[in-house]
Amino acid sequence: MAKVVLAYSGGLDTSIIIPWLKENYGYDVIAMVADLGQGDDYDAVREKALKSGAAGVHVRDVKREFVEDYLFPLVRSGAVYEGKYLLGTSVARPLIAKCLVETAEAEGAEAVAHGATGKGNDQVRFEVSVMALNPDLKVVAPWREWDIRSRQEAMAYAAARGIPVPATKERPFSMDQNLWHLSHEGGVLEDPGNAPPEDLYLLTVPPERAPDRPTYVELEFERGVPKRLDGAAVDPVTLVERLNALGGANGVGIVDMVENRLVGMKSRGVYETPGGTILVAAHRELELLTLDRNTLHFKDTIAVRYAELVYDGLWFTPLREALDAFVTETQKPVTGRVRLKLYKGNCVPAGAWSPCSLYDQELSTFEEDEVYDQKDAAGFINLFGLPVRIQARVRRRNR
Known part of the structure; x- marks a missing residue:
């Protein structure tokens, strides 16, 4: 039999796609589980599959x-989608697709399948990534084919086949979790x-119930990559x-937003990204200390495009790779x-230090200094404002 x-x-x-693929395509179904830190009991997941x-x-760590x-x-x-979303689901999809392709090639499968709906972004992220890695693989997307139209119908389908599922009528949220975040929709x-x-959050305590005393955390970076936490070297996953x-215990990292999906509609999601929020904030502070104005501002413009590429499922593209090359160059002093x-x-x-700091306290001080002649500013302003002066004269002359 052909494999998917x-x-x-x-x-x-x-859970319901496995019997559906067998009933409608006659495939042997190989389940591929990517362990991205969601904390599942993988023995139980394997048994359930x-x-x-x-x-x-196949369970891939x-x-x-x-x-x-x-x-x-x-x-x-520095990519953040629409100023709020730290892309926890989006950035995981290309890696899952890579695992799908590698497993399909190892198994000699003719197709891969996913459980993304026809309304969402994930269908695009999975399928475009598969196209980029192995354009000869067929992709099956049951949500675009079957007669099931709601989560309630999906739960009924599962019940009829004796398949237990975590979603219930009391807690019908669609959730996606990995090491970076936990999302809630529906x-x-x-x-x-x-x-x-109030009972929605699973990684983060509500801020009002966080401790009444602050927690301090210190991160050390090398060329933009975090290496040490509170003075100790730790591996990336740890x-x-x-x-x-730390972030979850202090109520850090909750985002509630209505976002613009790639497929054209708006959707509302609540995201918990405690560790990611801390990392992004720390990295930004270090860039403010070490990057010159032109580089920092231009990098901010490409961060918007980078976020769109990740959100849209275009990780495995020449543009994303080219932007990464630019980012790598900017990170040398970070x-x-x-x-x-x-x-x-x-x-x-609560403080930042760098051997590559461009901040000069003697130059920036409001106190007396010996390195800056304030009279020089007059000439600078005259030249900087020259176009404005000329435009104003023309407007006044033509009134």
Whole structure:
């Protein structure tokens, strides 16, 4: 029988896809589970996939690759989608697609499948990434083919086949979790007028219930890459895990937003990204200390485009690689330490130091100094304002 490799999580959608693929395509289904730090019981996930009808299961531990090759480049780029979203789901999809392709090639499968809906961004991210890595693989997207039209119908389909699923009528949220974040969509969140329910958060305590005393954290970077936490060298995965714990305990990293999906509609999501929020804030403070004005401002412009590429599923493209080359060049002086204060949902600077700092206290001081002649500013202003002066004279003459 022909084989298909399914991106499997054990959640509602992928749980019912296994029997559906067998019933409608006659495929042998190979379940591929990518461990990106979501903290699942993978023995249980494996058993559930097999009981659901999978012919085989591959569990891929790609946490370190996720952090080093996807998350750290994202942090260095400064990419934040629409000013709020730290791209936790978006940045994981190309790596999952890479695992899908590698598993399909190892299994000799003719196709891959995913559980993304026809309304969402993930279908694009998965399929464009697969195209980039192996254009000969067929892609099956059940949500675009079957008659199931809602999560309630999906739960009924699962129940009819004896497949237990985590979603319930009381907690119908669609959630995606990895080492970087946890997202929540659906249910009462579909109305932007509804505040998130108090029991929604799983990684982060609500800020009002965070400790009454601040927590301080210190991060050290080398060329834009975080290397040490509170003075101790830690591996990349442990670094993110510890920052998640610190940020989560202090209510840091909650984002509630209505975003513009690639497919044309707006959607409302609530994201928990405690560790990522701390890393992005620390990296930004160090860039402010070490990058010159022109480089920093231009980098900010490409960060918007970088975020769009990641959000749109265009990770494996020449433009993203070219932007990474630019970012890598800008990060040469981004070395040093940043101290942050975490307090009731806030993450604020508490000091930054760098051997590459461009800040000159003697030059910037409001006190008396010997290095700056304030009279020089008059000539600078005259030249800087010359176009404005000329335009004003022309307007006055033509009134």
